[in-house]
Amino acid sequence: xxxxxxxxxxxxxxxxxxxxxxxxxxxxxxxxxxxxxxxxxxxxxxxxxxxxxxxxxxxxxxxxxxxxxxxxxxxxxxxxxxxxxxxxxxxxxxxxxxxxxxxxxxxxxxxxxxxxxxxxxxxxxxxxxxxxxxxxxxxxxxxxxxxxxxxxxxxxxxxxxxxxxxxxxxxxxxxxxxxxxxxxxxxxxxxxxxxxxxxxxxxxxxxxxxxxxxxxxxxxxxxxxxxxxxxxxxxxxxxxxxxxxxxxxxx
Amino acid sequence: xxxxxxxxxxxxxxxxxxxxxxxxxxxxxxxxxxxxxxxxxxxxxxxxxxxxxxxxxxxxxxxxxxxxxxxxxxxxxxxxxxxxxxxxxxxxxxxxxxxxxxxxxxxxxxxxxxxxxxxxxxxxxxx
Numbered sequence: 001x002x003x004x005x006x007x008x009x010x011x012x013x014x015x016x017x018x019x020x021x022x023x024x025x026x027x028x029x030x031x032x033x034x035x036x037x038x039x040x041x042x043x044x045x046x047x048x049x050x051x052x053x054x055x056x057x058x059x060x061x062x063x064x065x066x067x068x069x070x071x072x073x074x075x076x077x078x079x080x081x082x083x084x085x086x087x088x089x090x091x092x093x094x095x096x097x098x099x100x101x102x103x104x105x106x107x108x109x110x111x112x113x114x115x116x117x118x119x120x121x122x123x124x125x126x127x128x129x130x131x132x133x134x135x136x137x138x139x140x141x142x143x144x145x146x147x148x149x150x151x152x153x154x155x156x157x158x159x160x161x162x163x164x165x166x167x168x169x170x171x172x173x174x175x176x177x178x179x180x181x182x183x184x185x186x187x188x189x190x191x192x193x194x195x196x197x198x199x200x201x202x203x204x205x206x207x208x209x210x211x212x213x214x215x216x217x218x219x220x221x222x223x224x225x226x227x228x229x230x231x232x233x234x235x236x237x238x239x240x241x242x243x244x245x246x247x248x249x250x251x
Numbered sequence: 252x253x254x255x256x257x258x259x260x261x262x263x264x265x266x267x268x269x270x271x272x273x274x275x276x277x278x279x280x281x282x283x284x285x286x287x288x289x290x291x292x293x294x295x296x297x298x299x300x301x302x303x304x305x306x307x308x309x310x311x312x313x314x315x316x317x318x319x320x321x322x323x324x325x326x327x328x329x330x331x332x333x334x335x336x337x338x339x340x341x342x343x344x345x346x347x348x349x350x351x352x353x354x355x356x357x358x359x360x361x362x363x364x365x366x367x368x369x370x371x372x373x374x375x376x377x378x
Contacts, residue, residue: 110255110256113255114255114256114257164344195258198258198259198261198263199258199261201261201263201264202261202262202263202264203262203264203266204261205261205264207264207266207267207270210340210343210344212344233267233270236267237267237270237271237274240263240265240267240268241267243263
């Protein structure tokens with residue numbers, strides 16, 4: 001069955017010629033299993049070769065093909081034309097547009113790096129690196145389950161496109177970065193919570209979140225960043241109390 | 252080109268104070284308020300509980316006991332802090348921006364004044 005076609009409006013923005021983004025309409029043939037990504041690929045291959053967009057794996061693991069589909073943040077490869085009557089595809093909300101459907105995600109990637117998303121050991125600096133490390137850090141299934149859900153993030157940025165607080169204040173560290181901080185803080189092999197807590201404690205940290213929860217709704221990997229942030233609030237509030245009675249290290 | 256921020260670029264927010272009150276109030280509003288509505292406005296009125304449960308003497312002795320006073324103060328004050336926090340952030344969500352200092356005075360200040368009034372009233376009704 002290839003006799004179905006759909007009107008697909010795609011955001012265009014070519015900084016060298018366009019004053020502002022505009023929508024271009026295409027008729028795209030589709031079947032039961034045509035994804036939004038395949039629809040854009042069809043447009044590029046057959047109708048408009050200059051259309052720019054990011055994509056890679058086609059199987060919801062690389063996190064490259066995040067677009068606004070009819071106003072909702074979606075992965076192009078995981079969203080299907082069969083579920084829509086017509087389509088409007090734009091670049092991810094809350095991010096600057098680089099070209100057509102390509103959003104500038106640099107700020108987002110920097111935020112992920114900011115919160116120290118790696119296992120930190122207290123005695124790391126004293127480790128003798130001339131010898132191969134033979135010790136293994138064991139982990140029980142119960143310890144793994146504490147953070148596993150939050151380690152499923154593919155850095156697609158959909159939660160930032162969904163978050164109204166990030167939209168209002170781009171300094172907000174945002175759902176994915178705070179979920180990632182929570183993921184490492186909850187890992188029993190990690191000893192770096194003290195280094196990450198200042199990020200959580202800030203207004204730009206967990207306290208910009210008003211628990212709208214749309215981030216968790218749009219997450220294609222069911223990471224539930226809203227839950228991570230709000231458990232982070234409990235951590236930060238405890239640290240605030242400890243700091244008041246001078247038990248916690250001063251920032 | 253931006254430079255990655257470090258911990259020293261961030262300063263501690265004082266939000267945990269109001270968030271703590273908000274959270275405690277959330278527990279009250281979610282668990283105690285429905286039970287209290289049931290107890291004071293439904294069970295007796297539809298005849299499930301005996302009228303004597305809400306008799307003046309009984310309620311007065313409750314409000315005059317120290318633990319009764321504590322319960323009444325906690326239920327009213329924490330619900331107030333919960334409510335104003337919700338309104339404060341709700342306004343932010345619907346893009347009505349009130350300067351922080353003004354918001355603190357109106358919302359949290361208001362809740363504090365009302366809580367103090369309740370406290371004074373609880374003392375005034377005696378033991």
